[in-house]
Amino acid sequence: MDSGENISAWATIKRGAEISPELKQGFWGTMALALLGTAGRVVVPIAVQQTLDKGINGPNGVDQSYVVAMALLAAAAMVLTGISSYLMTARLFTTAERGLATLRIKAFRHVHDLPLLTQNTERRGALVSRVTSDVDQVSQFLVFGGIIGIISVGQIVVATVIMLFYSWQLTIVVWVCFLPLFGSLQYFQRRLSESYGTVRQMVGQMLSVVAEPVVGALVVRTHAIEDRTQARIDDSIRRYQAASTRAQGLTAFSFSLGGLSGGLANALVLIVGIWLGFDGQITSGEVLAFAFLVTLFVSPVQMGTQVLTDGQNAIAGWRRVIGILDTPADLDDPGTTGEQLPHEPLGIAFDHVEFRYPDGPPVLIDVDLEIEPGTRVAVVGETGSGKTTFAKVLTRLMDPTAGSVRLAGHDLRDVGFASLRRRVVLVPQEGFLFDSSLRDNVLYGDLAAGTERIREAIDELGLTDWLDGLPHGLDTRVGQRGESLSAGERQLVALIRAHLADPDLLVLDEATSAVDPALEMRIGRALEALMSGRTSVTIAHRLTTAENADEVIVFDRGRVAQRGPHQALVAEGGIYGRLHASWTAQQS
Numbered sequence: 001m002d003s004g005e006n007i008s009a010w011a012t013i014k015r016g017a018e019i020s021p022e023l024k025q026g027f028w029g030t031m032a033l034a035l036l037g038t039a040g041r042v043v044v045p046i047a048v049q050q051t052l053d054k055g056i057n058g059p060n061g062v063d064q065s066y067v068v069a070m071a072l073l074a075a076a077a078m079v080l081t082g083i084s085s086y087l088m089t090a091r092l093f094t095t096a097e098r099g100l101a102t103l104r105i106k107a108f109r110h111v112h113d114l115p116l117l118t119q120n121t122e123r124r125g126a127l128v129s130r131v132t133s134d135v136d137q138v139s140q141f142l143v144f145g146g147i148i149g150i151i152s153v154g155q156i157v158v159a160t161v162i163m164l165f166y167s168w169q170l171t172i173v174v175w176v177c178f179l180p181l182f183g184s185l186q187y188f189q190r191r192l193s194e195s196y197g198t199v200r201q202m203v204g205q206m207l208s209v210v211a212e213p214v215v216g217a218l219v220v221r222t223h224a225i226e227d228r229t230q231a232r233i234d235d236s237i238r239r240y241q242a243a244s245t246r247a248q249g250l251t252a253f254s255f256s257l258g259g260l261s262g263g264l265a266n267a268l269v270l271i272v273g274i275w276l277g278f279d280g281q282i283t284s285g286e287v288l289a290f291a292f293l294v295t296l297f298v299s300p301v302q303m304g305t306q307v308l309t310d311g312q313n314a315i316a317g318w319r320r321v322i323g324i325l326d327t328p329a330d331l332d333d334p335g336t337t338g339e340q341l342p343h344e345p346l347g348i349a350f351d352h353v354e355f356r357y358p359d360g361p362p363v364l365i366d367v368d369l370e371i372e373p374g375t376r377v378a379v380v381g382e383t384g385s386g387k388t389t390f391a392k393v394l395t396r397l398m399d400p401t402a403g404s405v406r407l408a409g410h411d412l413r414d415v416g417f418a419s420l421r422r423r424v425v426l427v428p429q430e431g432f433l434f435d436s437s438l439r440d441n442v443l444y445g446d447l448a449a450g451t452e453r454i455r456e457a458i459d460e461l462g463l464t465d466w467l468d469g470l471p472h473g474l475d476t477r478v479g480q481r482g483e484s485l486s487a488g489e490r491q492l493v494a495l496i497r498a499h500l501a502d503p504d505l506l507v508l509d510e511a512t513s514a515v516d517p518a519l520e521m522r523i524g525r526a527l528e529a530l531m532s533g534r535t536s537v538t539i540a541h542r543l544t545t546a547e548n549a550d551e552v553i554v555f556d557r558g559r560v561a562q563r564g565p566h567q568a569l570v571a572e573g574g575i576y577g578r579l580h581a582s583w584t585a586q587q588s
């Protein structure tokens with residue numbers, strides 16, 4: 001998956017704003033409010049200077065009404081600052097959250113389009129961290145860092161302009177104190193960017209290492225590998241801690257440099273200001289106002305270094321989310337303009353199909369076959385011979401690397417996904433059940449089905465007595481991943497789901513888990529009903545499945561080695577003969 005690391009900070013912000021156009025909305029209004037707020041803050045030192053130089057030390061002595069007027073002006077300015085800060089904060093919150101909601105939605109949606117292989121290889125925890133915690137970093141920065149950043153820049157600009165108005169010499173003194181910091185900003189920005197990039201990567205790794213044993217808790221317990229698992233988790237936490245400490249150290253250093261420059265500027269302004277005052281070039285009110293202005297200048301610079309840090313962390317996160325969006329979907333959906341599969345049993349044609357996993361050897365080699373509509377096919381072969389890969393290519397979970405697959409004469413690449421997923425259903429070996437009711441789970445087959453249709457489907461599969469035996473019927477909770485049901489019952493749910501979908505090509509990866517004979521019979525009956533009137537391809541692990549099929553296709557190291565009815569293949573011997581012998585030996 002695209003790590004996004006090659007995108008520069010500026011390009012990341014531009015691309016981020018392109019993905020979430022809401023972030024740009026009302027930007028100039030927010031900037032105007034920021035400037036208004038900053039201008040309000042600057043009024044206070046000016047009022048202090050005016051009060052001292054004209055209201056108290058003026059040529060006609062103390063001018064009370066002038067002092068009151070200046071106090072009122074300062075108060076009004078503070079109220080204005082408060083109101084504009086509030087409005088700006090509210091606007092930033094709203095636009096940032098709206099923009100990030102769009103980013104999350106787009107990223108989550110794209111996860112479904114990612115190549116299946118990427119989803120397998122990209123550690124799932126890291127993927128989740130990209131769409132959750134990485135987006136949170138961006139959110140925190142845009143909301144808090146964004147506010148402070150805008151205020152800071154505005155404050156620095158306005159403070160500099162007013163400082164120049166009072167004394168250009170003291171302004172130069174202040175800027176000279178900050179030059180080393182400003183000069184090294186780019187260096188810090190680069191180092192911070194690298195460090196926070198590593199931090200975000202470590203967060204992803206930590207999440208995936210933590211998530212794995214939670215999902216595989218049963219294996220961890222049964223094999224008593226808690227210590228080994230914990231050691232891996234400890235290691236990833238420590239690596240995250242080290243990366244984070246390195247990044248924070250850099251932040252602390254840049255922050256201290258800001259503090260040092262600020263202290264130096266304050267001291268030098270007083271020394272040089274008093275010296276200029278002796279010379280008559282500046283009044284005491286102006287020196288006092290300048291001291292206020294230096295504070296107005298120093299605090300945003302210090303805040304700015306913090307913002308820079310948060311910004312780098314956020315940009316590192318933003319890059320990773322953009323990396324998801326920039327990873328192309330491997331399968332192109334022709335969409336509504338694509339061809340539609342007919343609603344009738346589908347004929348299958350593999351035209352010199354080759355498939356290889358990335359950087360791997362060919363796993364399907366020159367598979368060239370036709371299957372008549374309505375045929376019941378069993379696919380057999382030794383482990384690793386390519387049966388599952390064949391099923392995935394047949395259902396267009398992956399495209400062949402050479403050759404083509406046609407259903408009812410349509411090249412699968414030209415068929416719209418909506419039609420394909422409606423007419424072709426794959427029932428995997430271990431169907432995934434969601435932590436919800438039985439009804440919700442079977443509804444994934446046909447979201448529009450009502451209770452009556454569901455009951456009808458269950459009846460057609462001969463499962464009504466099984467359903468009636470469940471404590472709450474259709475409302476029975478299946479638990480996480482269907483853990484409250486037995487393995488056989490989970491298969492039944494998968495079969496009902498598939499039947500509701502009413503496909504014209506059914507591709508089944510037969511479950512290998514043994515179930516009790518009564519349930520086995522139920523599953524057999526349900527399968528029988530499910531396959532009738534449809535083309536079906538079953539990856540068979542049982543002798544009876546192969547026996548009952550119209551035709552058996554035998555795979556050997558990616559090639560179709562034999563095909564024909566069961567009896568004929570038994571007579572032929574070869575690979576199927578050996579398989580058959582081992583099945584019958586198992587049964588006896």
Ligand SMILES: Nc1ncnc2c1ncn2[C@@H]1O[C@H](COP(=O)(O)OP(=O)(O)OP(=O)(O)O)[C@@H](O)[C@H]1O
Pocket residue numbers: 117120357358360363381382383384385386387388389390
């Ligand atoms: N995601 C993958 N990445 C790389 N190689 C893979 C991947 N999935 C399968 N393979 C390889 O492809 C070959 C065929 O695998 P496949 O799963 O299609 O075999 P199979 O006949 O279904 O085996 P089984 O009966 O054990 O499920 C194997 O050598 C396997 O190692």
